[in-house]
Structure formats: structure tokens, C-alpha cells
Amino acid sequence: MTRPTAVAVVMLVTLLTMSACTSSGPLSMRGEPAAVCVPAGEDALAVIALDSVSNGGDVGLEIESVSVRDGNGLEVTGAAILPDGLEGFRGAATGGSEGPQSQDFVELGAGGIATVQVTLRLTDIGTTGKAPGLRIKYRTVGGMASSSADTDTSVEVVPPGAVCG
Amino acid sequence: MRNRRTIRVIIASTAMGVVVGGVGTEAAFAGDPGSGRAAIASERKADASSTLAAGRVLDATGHPAADVTVTAYAYPSDSVMSTLVEGDAVPVVDLSSAVKTAKNGTYTLKANYDKLLTSAGFSPSEPVNVQVVATSEQGVATYSFVVDLDARTGRATATAEGTADTATVGARASGLGLDLKLTAEAPAVDTEATSTGDVSTMAYTPPITCSIYTNYGPQWVIVGATNATTSGHTQKLTYGVSASSTLGIGVSASGAYGSFSASGTQSRSSSGEVGFPTYSTAGSRYMKTQYTYGKLRCVQPTNGVVYWNVVPMDFVAGSSVTAATTPTANLCTSFSAGSSYSKSTSTAITWSNGAQLAGVVGIDLSARTGYTTSAKMDYTFSTTRQLCGSSDYPGGTPYQLVVK
Numbered sequence: 077m078t079r080p081t082a083v084a085v086v087m088l089v090t091l092l093t094m095s096a097c098t099s100s101g102p103l104s105m106r107g108e109p110a111a112v113c114v115p116a117g118e119d120a121l122a123v124i125a126l127d128s129v130s131n132g133g134d135v136g137l138e139i140e141s142v143s144v145r146d147g148n149g150l151e152v153t154g155a156a157i158l159p160d161g162l163e164g165f166r167g168a169a170t171g172g173s174e175g176p177q178s179q180d181f182v183e184l185g186a187g188g189i190a191t192v193q194v195t196l197r198l199t200d201i202g203t204t205g206k207a208p209g210l211r212i213k214y215r216t217v218g219g220m221a222s223s224s225a226d227t228d229t230s231v232e233v234v235p236p237g238a239v240c241g
Numbered sequence: 242m243r244n245r246r247t248i249r250v251i252i253a254s255t256a257m258g259v260v261v262g263g264v265g266t267e268a269a270f271a272g273d274p275g276s277g278r279a280a281i282a283s284e285r286k287a288d289a290s291s292t293l294a295a296g297r298v299l300d301a302t303g304h305p306a307a308d309v310t311v312t313a314y315a316y317p318s319d320s321v322m323s324t325l326v327e328g329d330a331v332p333v334v335d336l337s338s339a340v341k342t343a344k345n346g347t348y349t350l351k352a353n354y355d356k357l358l359t360s361a362g363f364s365p366s367e368p369v370n371v372q373v374v375a376t377s378e379q380g381v382a383t384y385s386f387v388v389d390l391d392a393r394t395g396r397a398t399a400t401a402e403g404t405a406d407t408a409t410v411g412a413r414a415s416g417l418g419l420d421l422k423l424t425a426e427a428p429a430v431d432t433e434a435t436s437t438g439d440v441s442t443m444a445y446t447p448p449i450t451c452s453i454y455t456n457y458g459p460q461w462v463i464v465g466a467t468n469a470t471t472s473g474h475t476q477k478l479t480y481g482v483s484a485s486s487t488l489g490i491g492v493s494a495s496g497a498y499g500s501f502s503a504s505g506t507q508s509r510s511s512s513g514e515v516g517f518p519t520y521s522t523a524g525s526r527y528m529k530t531q532y533t534y535g536k537l538r539c540v541q542p543t544n545g546v547v548y549w550n551v552v553p554m555d556f557v558a559g560s561s562v563t564a565a566t567t568p569t570a571n572l573c574t575s576f577s578a579g580s581s582y583s584k585s586t587s588t589a590i591t592w593s594n595g596a597q598l599a600g601v602v603g604i605d606l607s608a609r610t611g612y613t614t615s616a617k618m619d620y621t622f623s624t625t626r627q628l629c630g631s632s633d634y635p636g637g638t639p640y641q642l643v644v645k
Contacts, residue, residue: 106633106638108586110584112581113580113581115577115579126574126635126636127636128637166634167627169575170577170578170580234579240579240621241619
């Protein structure tokens with residue numbers, strides 16, 4: 077093998093390796109970009125359950141955590157996934173009573189679709205909190221490495237009594 | 242002498258390549274005759290980087306049509322189409338060398354996008370409107386679809402609008418991503434008599450020529466709908482700058498009123514924003530804006546076959562609202578009082594008669610708004626209400642949304 081060819085092969089392998097490392101993984105967002113705004117309750121909490129995710133892989137996924145991505149004034153106090161076909165809260169609710177109280181997830185089976193539920197708290201009850209989306213950390217069942225997926229529904233929680241829009 | 246009997250020719254075309262997503266296999270209709278019929282888009286995507294289209298040419302009885310000339314070309318960009326007037330030539334560009342179908346009616350068109358990149362009037366950032374044309378002494382068939390070129394990767398992705406009919410044809414195809422049905426009025430094909438050898442690439446053939454024969458002027462096109470069974474909310478559609486609509490194409494062998502049939506789609510974009518009224522009461526309404534449509538006369542120079550297309554040419558703007566029937570939507574989410582929700586409509590429904598051209602050409606054509614994220618629906622809720630999707634929850638691909 078000539079030296080230039082060897083270099084090209086090394087570069088190709090490197091590129092392929094880098095590509096594999098940056099793979100988006102089997103968990104993907106469904107639907108189109110959206111924006112939701114909801115007033116917090118007097119408990120400073122609001123629940124948002126709108127993002128639809130799907131497992132495009134052939135093994136189940138274990139969700140590890142859901143967090144606010146690049147947010148300001150918001151924190152996640154509870155998160156869950158609600159598989160399609162199951163009853164549960166979907167939408168945007170003032171106050172935390174409709175939402176998960178902790179981060180506790182069922183497995184998302186291969187090909188499964190689910191809605192991501194999050195309970196969000198205003199870190200300052202008098203100040204609007206915003207985030208361009210959520211970050212979901214997950215791994216395949218039995219797998220070691222974690223992956224992440226970002227939602228594309230921007231989130232805004234306004235203080236209690238305020239009105240969005 | 243060319244046979245002028247009009248019998249439907251069907252061409253099934255399959256773009257070879259990897260399915261890249263967005264594949265739909267269902268087509269359902271929600272009745273709303275008279276003002277707009279909704280069909281869940283059965284959009285199909287396929288890699289068209291190498292093979293632009295492939296498939297079979299069939300006659301009206303389903304037999305293979307051999308020795309038919311098949312080629313493909315691209316329409317110019319919106320900015321060029323919008324300047325054309327009656328009598329002007331349409332500067333189409335060949336995308337593939339012409340081929341002859343084999344004895345079993347099959348053909349394969351290899352893509353050549355190089356000419357596009359060097360042609361004035363084409364923008365790599367815009368979707369390319371492609372038309373596959375099959376002609377023989379017996380008649381003509383065409384099908385139009387959209388190809389997106391990714392300048393960074395060199396990848397070309399074809400998107401074809403499916404309908405109930407194309408789903409049927411798709412079931413007969415080889416299971417790949419793009420199933421097209423090419424229809425046009427044409428004389429019957431005697432497949433036994435015309436069958437020849439294998440598919441073959443033809444020597445250089447002059448390009449198809451098309452010219453604007455009639456400009457029908459602005460025509461109303463459905464670009465969205467608002468639906469509610471209650472008050473306590475507001476909803477508003479914005480059709481923004483560069484919002485794209487995928488609009489149906491008509492084809493005819495004679496060009497006469499009433500002779501056109503649907504034959505695929507082209508993409509056209511708005512050059513300005515259309516703001517529709519805000520609604521806060523129960524009821525369903527279609528939101529419409531205007532595009533000009535024109536009738537094109539095209540000639541395949543190798544055999545002299547003439548055919549006619551009705552195509553969208555230019556965004557005009559304007560807004561009109563008409564009453565609609567509220568669709569069934571039972572996949573619901575709840576929104577608290579004081580909340581709001583905004584959703585892009587890049588995956589939207591197809592209005593199978595959303596471009597209302599029956600008055601000028603005898604057939605309504607389809608309209609689908611989406612393709613980009615520049616069209617959106619905004620909702621605000623003054624009372625706790627449900628927002629329900631017709632085919633999925635609102636956070637997925639609901640197609641139609643109803644406030645309850």
C-alpha cells in the first residue's frame with residue numbers, strides 16, 4: 077500500500093469512527109418543532125407532556141434521566157414516559173398534580189412510541205423560565221454506554237396567574 | 242398516423258435506493274365534498290442520488306408497454322416560473338438520458354444533476370420539480386415529484402405524494418421507497434405488437450420543449466384549516482415567507498377542458514407572509530391563498546408527441562376562508578387556562594381537491610402545505626381545553642387538530 081493510500085484509509089477509518097460516535101441513536105423525536113407555554117401553579121410547578129419519541133432500534137431502551145436543555149429558571153422535578161395506548165396526562169398543566177413526582181421510567185420497547193412527561197419548577201416563582209427543549213439520556217437494555225436525544229418543543233413557564241401568549 | 246383514442250396508461254415507477262424516512266402506507270379520506278377533501282399524506286421518500294426513477298410502463302389493461310421513450314427533466318425555480326407569460330418557453334433541463342422500455346415495460350433513469358448546477362434559474366437550495374415523461378406513438382404519460390439536493394453531501398432525496406391510487410401501485414412495486422403512478426390519457430397499447438428487446442439508453446435526444454399556452458391567473462389553494470367544537474381558545478394559521486405547498490399537477494393528451502388527470506406534484510413557495518384571521522369560536526374553516534396556474538404545451542421531439550400540463554406557477558398571496566366539516570379527532574391533550582401552543586405544520590395533510598381548478602380545466606388538483614416549517618398554527622387557551630389530533634397526539638404527527 078502506498079503511503080498516500082494508507083493515509084487515506086486511516087482518515088476514512090477515523091471519519092467513520094467519528095461518525096459512529098456522533099450517531100443520534102435509536103431514540104428519535106416525532107412530529108414537528110413546537111412551542112408551549114403554561115402558567116405555573118402556586119406550587120411553582122407545571123407539567124408538560126407533549127414531546128413524542130420513538131425507539132427506532134430493535135432492542136428496548138431504558139431512559140436514565142430527563143433534564144432541561146440550555147434552560148433558564150427551570151428545573152425538572154419529575155419525569156416519566158407514557159407509552160402510546162396507555163392512559164395518562166398529555167398536554168400542558170398548571171401545577172404539579174398531574175405530573176410525575178420523581179424520575180421513574182418504564183422501558184420503551186423496540187418500535188415503541190411514548191410521550192415524555194416532565195414536571196417543571198420555576199427556580200424563582202416570580203420569573204418566567206424558558207428552555208429550547210429537553211435532553212433525554214438513555215441506553216439500550218443491557219447496554220453500557222449512554223446516549224442522549226434532544227426534544228424540539230421549546231418550553232416556557234410563566235409565573236402563577238400570568239397568561240401566555 | 243397517431244391513434245387518438247383515449248385510454249388510460251399507467252406507469253408504475255420506483256426510485257431505487259434506501260428509504261430515508263417519512264414513509265406512509267396509508268391513505269384515508271375524511272369526507273368533506275364540495276370544499277376540500279382531506280387525505281392523510283402518504284408521502285414517500287427515497288434516495289434519488291444515482292437512480293432518479295425506475296419502474297414499469299403499463300397500458301390501461303395492466304400489460305407492459307414496451308419501446309416507450311422515457312425521460313425526466315426539471316422545471317426551473319419559482320423565481321423563473323413566476324416571470325413567464327403566455328407564449329414563453331419554459332426553460333426545462335434534462336435530468337436523465339432518454340431510455341426505451343424493455344419488453345416487460347421496465348425502465349431505469351439514471352440521474353444527472355450536473356446540468357442543474359450550471360443552469361441559470363436553478364437554486365440548489367430550492368426543491369427541484371422533476372417530471373418523468375413516457376411517450377410513444379401510442380400516447381403519453383407523466384408523473385411529477387420533488388427532489389431535494391443536499392449540496393454538502395451530494396445526496397438527492399425524492400419525495401412523492403402518495404394517494405390511495407398510488408398505494409395500490411406501490412403494492413405492486415418492489416418494496417422500495419418511492420412508488421409513483423404515472424397517468425395520462427393515451428391510446429391503447431398493443432403490448433404484444435410493440436414489445437421489443439431489453440431496456441436501452443437512446444442516443445442523444447433533443448430535450449422536451451414546453452411553453453406557456455394559457456395563464457389561468459390566480460386560483461385558490463387550501464393551505465390549512467382551523468377546527469374547534471368549543472370556545473375558550475384562539476387559533477390562527479400563519480403561512481409564512483418561504484412556506485411551501487406541494488401542489489398537484491394535471492396532465493392531458495389533448496389539453497381540452499375536462500381531459501386532465503392528476504399526475505403528481507410540484508413544490509412552490511410563498512414569497513410573502515399570509516396572516517389569516519384569529520378564530521375563537523366553534524366551527525371549522527379552510528384557509529386559502531392564491532397561486533397562479535398555467536397550461537403548458539409540451540412536445541417530445543423524438544416522436545412528435547404533444548402533451549399538456551397544468552402546473553402552479555407563482556405565489557400571489559391573498560386570503561380566503563370557507564366553511565369546512567370538523568374532522569374526527571380523538572387523540573387528545575389537555576391545555577390549562579392561560580397556556581399556549583404553537584406547532585409547525587411541515588407534516589400536514591393533503592387536500593385532494595385543495596387547488597380548485599375544476600372551473601378552468603375540469604379537475605381540482607391536490608394541495609398540501611408543509612415541507613418547510615414556515616407555516617404554523619398558534620393556539621391560546623383562556624379556559625382549560627383539549628387539543629386533539631386526527632391521527633396522532635398533537636405532539637406527534639396529528640395531521641388535523643381540533644380544539645374541544
